[in-house]
Amino acid sequence: xxxxxxxxxxxxxxxxxxxxxxxxxxxxxxxxxxxxxxxxxxxxxxxxxxxxxxxxxxxxxxxxxxxxxxxxxxxxxxxxxxxxxxxxxxxxxxxxxxxxxxxxxxxxxxxxxxxxxxxxxxxxxxxxxxxxxxxxxxxxxxxxxxxxxxxxxxxxxxxxxxxxxxxxxxxxxxxxxxxxxxxxxxxxxxxxxxxxxxxxxxxxxxxxxxxxxxxxxxxxxxxxxxxxxxxxxxxxxxxxxxxxxxxxxxxxxxxxxxxxxxxxxxxxxxxxxxxxxxxxxxxxxxxxxxxxxxxxxxxxxxxxxxxxxxxxxxxxxxxxxxxxxxxxxxxxxxxxxxxxxxxxxxxxxxxxxxxxxxxxxxxxxxxxxxxxxxxxxxxxxxxxxxxxxxxxxxxxxxxxxxxxxxxxxx
Numbered sequence: 050x051x052x053x054x055x056x057x058x059x060x061x062x063x064x065x066x067x068x069x070x071x072x073x074x075x076x077x078x079x080x081x082x083x084x085x086x087x088x089x090x091x092x093x094x095x096x097x098x099x100x101x102x103x104x105x106x107x108x109x110x111x112x113x114x115x116x117x118x119x120x121x122x123x124x125x126x127x128x129x130x131x132x133x134x135x136x137x138x139x140x141x142x143x144x145x146x147x148x149x150x151x152x153x154x155x156x157x158x159x160x161x162x163x164x165x166x167x168x169x170x171x172x173x174x175x176x177x178x179x180x181x182x183x184x185x186x187x188x189x190x191x192x193x194x195x196x197x198x199x200x201x202x203x204x205x206x207x208x209x210x211x212x213x214x215x216x217x218x219x220x221x222x223x224x225x226x227x228x229x230x231x232x233x234x235x236x237x238x239x240x241x242x243x244x245x246x247x248x249x250x251x252x253x254x255x256x257x258x259x260x261x262x263x264x265x266x267x268x269x270x271x272x273x274x275x276x277x278x279x280x281x282x283x284x285x286x287x288x289x290x291x292x293x294x295x296x297x298x299x300x301x302x303x304x305x306x307x308x309x310x311x312x313x314x315x316x317x318x319x320x321x322x323x324x325x326x327x328x329x330x331x332x333x334x335x336x337x338x339x340x341x342x343x344x345x346x347x348x349x350x351x352x353x354x355x356x357x358x359x360x361x362x363x364x365x366x367x368x369x370x371x372x373x374x375x376x377x378x379x380x381x382x383x384x385x386x387x388x389x390x391x392x393x394x395x396x397x398x399x400x401x402x403x404x405x406x407x408x409x410x411x412x413x414x415x416x417x418x419x420x421x422x423x424x425x426x427x428x429x430x431x432x433x434x435x436x437x438x439x440x441x442x443x444x445x446x447x448x449x450x451x452x453x454x455x456x457x458x459x
Contacts (some may be wrong), residue, residue, distance in 0.1 A: 277303070
């Protein structure tokens with residue numbers, strides 16, 4: 050869910066107290082602003098130059114009560130101007146700030162080229178990413194698959210309006226149906242959420258306390274949830290399973306806030322990951338996949354995101370799980386049973402030519418029904434299939450079964 054909580058706090062630096070010096074109220078022995086009334090009685094009359102005056106002294110204009118700026122020796126001293134001193138101090142402070150900034154920038158660049166994994170600057174995209182803890186030393190890459198002369202056009206043979214089937218060994222497109230069309234990925238989004246949360250989590254046993262600020266908006270939006278309770282302390286591992294298996298929006302939003310501090314900041318991290326992967330037509334506004342016109346992808350790029358996740362052992366394990374029970378808490382003394390929305394609709398071997406090993410379903414009113422899945426055929430080859438915009442709940446399931454049966458059973 051995309052909650053924009055932007056604040057704009059301004060703190061005016063100027064203070065005006067309205068105070069004005071009034072020499073009539075504060076009579077002083079000498080005040081040039083008040084003419085003769087403020088003169089020092091010991092001061093010689095204007096224009097007079099008597100014998101007691103030092104050489105070099107000249108009176109000011111008659112009637113002004115002002116001395117000429119000319120003076121002799123140290124008798125009359127010009128008031129010190131603080132403006133140049135403040136200006137010099139300001140210039141010095143700015144110079145020191147610039148120096149420190151440049152020094153810090155060079156240090157970070159050196160760390161990025163060495164073993165510093167807190168901020169890696171990728172050479173191809175120039176996007177700074179945070180490979181913290183998990184898989185920090187693993188460089189995972191994905192690439193667009195290419196069609197061949199043997200690529201099959203699926204057409205009206207499937208319910209889904211968009212699809213792509215990729216042979217992972219050769220990275221070629223085996224079958225397709227408008228694979229680069231822009232789609233709303235719905236809960237297939239959670240595969241990217243899994244990636245970003247896992248890669249930026251140092252300890253899966255860390256905990257997060259569920260809040261009403263997370264659960265209430267999801268209830269109003271009628272979004273799918275894992276079923277965690279407000280006030281419940283949940284491990285990050287359980288949140289990862291809760292995001293994928295039951296497609297829980299409560300789990301994804303909790304992961305976002307734990308990882309980035311807010312849903313908006315986490316979406317920024319997701320989009321940085323998109324750039325790092327080299328995807329050109331994917332953009333996320335939230336971690337759950339709730340509809341937003343600016344939240345989109347393509348079947349081809351969602352297949353690439355799933356491929357990336359499958360190269361991370363823990364993510365592959367989560368995406369391959371049928372059921373999982375969370376840690377016991379006071380809210381769930383026996384743990385919370387989580388069930389995969391994909392495996393609850395299929396065993397995975399219905400095609401007869403292989404087995405579906407992992408995957409993630411999705412649905413919104415705008416994106417309709419979709420599925421991203423991994424299948425291993427009997428000859429040992431692995432394929433990723435993404436179908437989108439099917440009208441029926443089981444449409445993506447039947448499309449998955451039929452595509453493999455029709456293409457590989459001969």
